Amino acid sequence: MMTLSVLEVNSPDLEEVSAEVSRQIERSPGFFENMPLLLHTRAAEIDLPALVAFLRTRGLVPLGLVAPSPEQEQAAVAAGLGVLKDARNMRPENQPDGDDAGETDTEAAAPAGGAEEAPPPGSGTKLVDKPVRSGQQVYARGGDLIVTAPVSEGAEVIADGHVHIYGALRGRAIAGARGDSKARIFCRKFEADLVAVAGCYKVADDIDPSVRGKPVRISLDGESLIIDVQE
Amino acid sequence: MAKIVVVTSGKGGVGKTTTASSFATGLAKRGHKTAVIDFDVGLRNLDLIMGCERRVVFDFVNVISGEANLKQALIRDKRVENLYILAASQTRDKDALDEEGVERVLNEMAKDFEYIVCDSPAGIEKGALMAMRFADEALVVTNPEVSSVRDSDRVLGMLGSKTKKAESGGSVKEHLVVTRYAPSRVGKGEMLSLQDVGEILAIPLLGVVPESEAVLNSSNSGMPVILEEHSNAGLAYEDLVARFLGEERPLRFVDAKRGLFGRLLGRH
Numbered sequence: 388m389m390t391l392s393v394l395e396v397n398s399p400d401l402e403e404v405s406a407e408v409s410r411q412i413e414r415s416p417g418f419f420e421n422m423p424l425l426l427h428t429r430a431a432e433i434d435l436p437a438l439v440a441f442l443r444t445r446g447l448v449p450l451g452l453v454a455p456s457p458e459q460e461q462a463a464v465a466a467g468l469g470v471l472k473d474a475r476n477m478r479p480e481n482q483p484d485g486d487d488a489g490e491t492d493t494e495a496a497a498p499a500g501g502a503e504e505a506p507p508p509g510s511g512t513k514l515v516d517k518p519v520r521s522g523q524q525v526y527a528r529g530g531d532l533i534v535t536a537p538v539s540e541g542a543e544v545i546a547d548g549h550v551h552i553y554g555a556l557r558g559r560a561i562a563g564a565r566g567d568s569k570a571r572i573f574c575r576k577f578e579a580d581l582v583a584v585a586g587c588y589k590v591a592d593d594i595d596p597s598v599r600g601k602p603v604r605i606s607l608d609g610e611s612l613i614i615d616v617q618e
Numbered sequence: 619m620a621k622i623v624v625v626t627s628g629k630g631g632v633g634k635t636t637t638a639s640s641f642a643t644g645l646a647k648r649g650h651k652t653a654v655i656d657f658d659v660g661l662r663n664l665d666l667i668m669g670c671e672r673r674v675v676f677d678f679v680n681v682i683s684g685e686a687n688l689k690q691a692l693i694r695d696k697r698v699e700n701l702y703i704l705a706a707s708q709t710r711d712k713d714a715l716d717e718e719g720v721e722r723v724l725n726e727m728a729k730d731f732e733y734i735v736c737d738s739p740a741g742i743e744k745g746a747l748m749a750m751r752f753a754d755e756a757l758v759v760t761n762p763e764v765s766s767v768r769d770s771d772r773v774l775g776m777l778g779s780k781t782k783k784a785e786s787g788g789s790v791k792e793h794l795v796v797t798r799y800a801p802s803r804v805g806k807g808e809m810l811s812l813q814d815v816g817e818i819l820a821i822p823l824l825g826v827v828p829e830s831e832a833v834l835n836s837s838n839s840g841m842p843v844i845l846e847e848h849s850n851a852g853l854a855y856e857d858l859v860a861r862f863l864g865e866e867r868p869l870r871f872v873d874a875k876r877g878l879f880g881r882l883l884g885r886h
């Protein structure tokens with residue numbers, strides 16, 4: 388089964404959209420590199436060729452426009468995009484449902500939240516057995532991430548599935564990076580800067596100090612992140 | 619073939635040059651033919667601490683650019699046999715350290731020396747990258763405080779990804795060196811403990827050098843502190859070199875001296 392990310396463009400203002408996309412990319416450098424992408428927009432007036440050109444300069448690979456209006460369809464063809472008449476056909480069956488098939492708009496200020504996609508089932512797990520150092524980023528695309536060493540302050544670990552850390556988590560951990568709200572984060576010693584599941588995040592300041600230093604499991608319950616201590 | 623050892627840290631002023639000079643001197647004292655190279659182009663500190671600043675004719679950059687050969691540029695230490703210094707240029711900038719040139723010079727030196735110690739500049743830019751680029755082993759110098767530890771962590775990430783060793787599927791052997799350690803301040807919670815530092819960086823500890831006035835005094839007189847055989851810092855470097863060469867030595871100077879008040883108040 389193939390999965391593709393959909394960029395939801397809700398503003399006709401190209402500058403605003405570009406700024407938002409750039410923000411997302413800078414937040415997770417490397418994550419979006421060469422990522423194939425479908426576009427979906429209700430903003431009929433957006434300058435599609437300019438948007439496509441911009442996305443390409445940022446290393447994204449826009450492929451087509453989903454469910455366009457007739458005018459958009461012409462613009463898409465002119466901009467060298469394919470046209471997908473019905474977005475629903477693109478969804479894998481096990482897509483976590485809920486809020487209108489999990490559309491994420493470009494306004495969602497969550498790390499790596501600019502695109503959405505369900506991880507393909509049973510795909511590869513990534514194993515890292517060295518410390519993830521400050522300034523480094525590890526991303527398990529389409530699967531789980533297991534780190535058997537500490538994750539430093541200033542480092543970032545990301546998985547489309549679960550994140551397991553058999554050591555201290557001092558940096559950032561992001562599970563369900565493409566929208567899987569059932570993804571979880573586990574770590575032996577919780578001292579994180581930030582944790583996020585399916586775009587829903589908490590920074591260190593918002594986390595109950597009593598869980599610091601403890602082994603924890605982090606999961607998403609509706610819209611809120613639950614941090615359970617596991618002694 | 620020489621072993622190339624980089625002395626690096628990320629953060630500035632933590633004791634890299636102090637460590638590189640004493641480490642190289644210690645290796646040479648034990649009979650290993652050793653060269654120490656100053657990669658801090660534009661600043662030039664190593665030759666001052668080694669006390670040879672008045673004998674510098676040609677420097678590392680001159681050799682890289684072919685204006686001088688190694689024989690002309692290597693300065694022989696007057697006190698310790700088997701010890702040579704390659705000074706940094708004061709008039710050039712870090713762009714003079716082109717990768718091919720650095721590699722060529724290191725390869726040529728590697729035929730003749732047992733150890734090549736590279737004193738890295740601070741930061742994570744070109745100079746620091748070139749100093750670690752061809753390293754087999756690394757001494758990561760850290761002070762027991764949060765910003766220094768974090769920068770060292772960053773540098774460890776670079777050692778694991780930006781070195782020739784890492785790129786060819788191997789790894790640089792990493793050693794932790796904690797310097798300017800003041801046990802009494804750790805006791806008061808003003809500094810991180812050895813345990814904290816070790817836990818965050820998660821690499822083997824090679825040595826702990828106490829905060830010591832002897833370091834400033836000896837560098838002012840152009841002498842690596844390891845030659846100051848009655849100073850705690852000198853002895854700590856002595857231990858560090860021994861451990862590097864495979865000897866077992868217990869840690870010293872890591873516990874606070876208990877003053878009368880400390881004891882009366884039941885501290886520690």
Ligand SMILES: Nc1ncnc2c1ncn2[C@@H]1O[C@H](COP(=O)(O)OP(=O)(O)OP(=O)(O)O)[C@@H](O)[C@H]1O
Pocket residue numbers: 627629630631632633634635636637658663738739740797798799827828829830831833834837851
């Ligand atoms: N163990 C120590 N006790 C007391 N002072 C020390 C100690 N180690 C280093 N110093 C002092 O700290 C200062 C910086 O040391 P040094 O030049 O070795 O650091 P560096 O990491 O090489 O700096 P830079 O990043 O500028 O190259 C010097 O003044 C030195 O005397």
Ligand SMILES: [Mg+2]
Pocket residue numbers: 634635636658663737738739
């Ligand atoms: Mg220095």
